Structures are given as structure tokens and as C-alpha cells.
Amino acid sequence: MRGTVPQKMRGHGKGAALVVLFAVAASPARATGPAAAAAPDRFDRVVIDAGHGGDDQGAGGPNGLLEKNIVLEVARRLAARLRDDGLEVVMTRDGDQAVSLEQRAQVANGSQGELFLSIHANAAPSPKARGIETFFVSLHASDEAAQRVAARENAAFRSANASTSGADPVAAILGDLTVSEHLAESNEFARLAQEELAAIDRHPSRGVKQAPFYVLMGVQMPATLVEIGFITNPQEERALGSKVRQEQIADALARAVHEFGRRYDARHGVARQGGHTAPSGGS
Numbered sequence: 365m366r367g368t369v370p371q372k373m374r375g376h377g378k379g380a381a382l383v384v385l386f387a388v389a390a391s392p393a394r395a396t397g398p399a400a401a402a403a404p405d406r407f408d409r410v411v412i413d414a415g416h417g418g419d420d421q422g423a424g425g426p427n428g429l430l431e432k433n434i435v436l437e438v439a440r441r442l443a444a445r446l447r448d449d450g451l452e453v454v455m456t457r458d459g460d461q462a463v464s465l466e467q468r469a470q471v472a473n474g475s476q477g478e479l480f481l482s483i484h485a486n487a488a489p490s491p492k493a494r495g496i497e498t499f500f501v502s503l504h505a506s507d508e509a510a511q512r513v514a515a516r517e518n519a520a521f522r523s524a525n526a527s528t529s530g531a532d533p534v535a536a537i538l539g540d541l542t543v544s545e546h547l548a549e550s551n552e553f554a555r556l557a558q559e560e561l562a563a564i565d566r567h568p569s570r571g572v573k574q575a576p577f578y579v580l581m582g583v584q585m586p587a588t589l590v591e592i593g594f595i596t597n598p599q600e601e602r603a604l605g606s607k608v609r610q611e612q613i614a615d616a617l618a619r620a621v622h623e624f625g626r627r628y629d630a631r632h633g634v635a636r637q638g639g640h641t642a643p644s645g646g647s
């Protein structure tokens with residue numbers, strides 16, 4: 365399933381505008397082929413995507429915490445750490461404003477970063493659901509729960525693109541996606557991030573999964589989406605609202621970014637001379 369180009373995507377009949385929008389989003393920095401691959405490519409720029417914003421509040425907790433607010437807090441803390449460590453950081457939003465999923469991809473591709481990290485908080489009907497899960501993109505979800513997460517996170521796209529027409533758009537995108545070198549690297553970063561996040565306070569790990577997230581599909585670089593905990597679980601909501609937990613999450617993600625960068629540069633034959641190799645350490 366993961367190595368093929370599926371013919372048809374289930375359950376996304378309303379996404380027909382995708383192919384046009386992502387064609388636009390991807391075009392400015394479409395860097396495929398031998399010429400692009402030949403250029404030395406140092407890991408020095410990370411795109412951080414705080415989910416939701418503005419009218420799109422994301423998920424909400426039983427005590428009123430909003431996903432859009434806590435993911436922005438974590439994104440800002442992570443950005444500050446990475447900048448301190450010498451990396452360039454591009455944020456798709458740095459305030460409480462609405463940014464469409466295709467604008468996020470456009471910002472990412474225009475910045476020519478080496479990694480795209482989308483930060484979200486999870487939600488479930490049961491208040492007992494808890495733990496951290498990390499995703500990279502695929503046409504078909506790993507399981508039904510993963511599909512539900514993608515459907516929830518894709519809702520912003522569908523509401524912003526209500527009128528659609530024509531054939532299945534997602535299969536067209538996946539024609540590029542499944543042959544992309546970025547899938548392996550997206551998987552690699554997802555595993556690093558999941559491992560670091562799950563080590564926080566022995567947080568329950570729900571594993572690395574795959575699902576069709578629109579925000580990841582348009583991005584022409586390794587791309588991962590982390591769900592940093594269940595805002596619908598009262599204990600996790602309280603933790604996510606605390607500065608301590610937000611710092612822990614930012615530290616964990618920064619460690620994963622640095623380890624990914626070290627491997628990325630080694631793979632691309634980039635020699636490292638000090639710089640941002642140091643781990644971010646304790647707080």
C-alpha cells in the first residue's frame with residue numbers, strides 16, 4: 365500500500381479543488397530532478413506550522429483550552445530554541461490569525477526549508493483517550509482512528525473550499541507524493557519526534573501513523589504532523605496548558621530536529637563545523 369499509487373481515495377469527495385490549489389502552492393519551489401538533487405543542501409531552515417488560528421479554533425478542552433492557542437505557544441517556544449541553536453525558522457503563523465492549508469504549504473515551499481513540522485493537539489469523544497501520536501502523509505490511513513484524526517484536521521480545508529468540481533484530486537497529488545524521496549525522511553523525523561515526545565514524563569506513546577493530511581500533501585520537503593496530547597482529556601488539557609509541559613514539548617521537538625539535521629547533513633555530504641550540533645539540553 366505504501367509504495368503504490370492508489371487509484372482512488374476514500375471519503376474525500378469534496379476535495380476536488382485540491383489539485384489546482386496545491387499545484388499553485390508547490391510551483392514556486394518545485395525542486396525535483398537531478399539538477400536540484402545535485403546542489404549541496406545543508407540543514408539550516410525549519411518551517412514550523414502552528415495548526416488552526418483565527419476563527420478556526422481547532423479542538424477544545426472540557427475546561428476551555430483551545431488547540432489553536434496551545435499549539436501556537438509550543439510553536440513559539442520551539443522556534444526560539446531552534447533560533448538560539450543557529451537554525452533559521454519560518455513560521456506559517458505567529459499570531460492568532462487564520463491561515464489556509466494551501467497558504468501554509470505555499471509559505472513552506474517558498475521558504476525552501478528542509479523540514480516542515482505541523483503542531484496540533486488531539487481530540488476524541490472519550491475523555492479517557494490520551495497520549496502522543498505523530499503522523500506522516502499517505503493516501504490511506506494506517507487505521508480508522510488515524511483516518512478520523514486526518515478528517516478532523518482536514519476540516520479547515522473543506523470548509524474553505526466548499527464549492528468543488530471534477531475528478532479525484534488527491535490521487536493526482538499522490539502521483540508525485542509516492543515517488544518522493546521525502547516520504548522516507550518524513551518517516552524518519554516522525555519516529556525521532558515520537559520517541560522524544562513519548563519520553564516526556566513517560567507519556568503514553570500511540571506510535572507513528574500515516575494518514576492523508578492535506579497540509580502535508582502540498583509540502584515539497586520532509587513533513588510531519590505531531591499531535592502533542594489530547595486536549596479532550598482533562599488531565600492532559602491541564603498539562604498542555606502549563607508552561608512546564610509546553611517547554612518540555614518544545615525541548616523534545618528541538619532534540620528531534622537536531623538529530624534529524626545531523627543525519628540529513630551526513631546524508632547530503634555536508635560537513636558540520638560546530639554550529640547547531642549541540643543538543644538544546646535542559647531548561
Ligand SMILES: [Zn+2]
Nearest residue numbers: 415422484485
Ligand atoms: Zn489540529
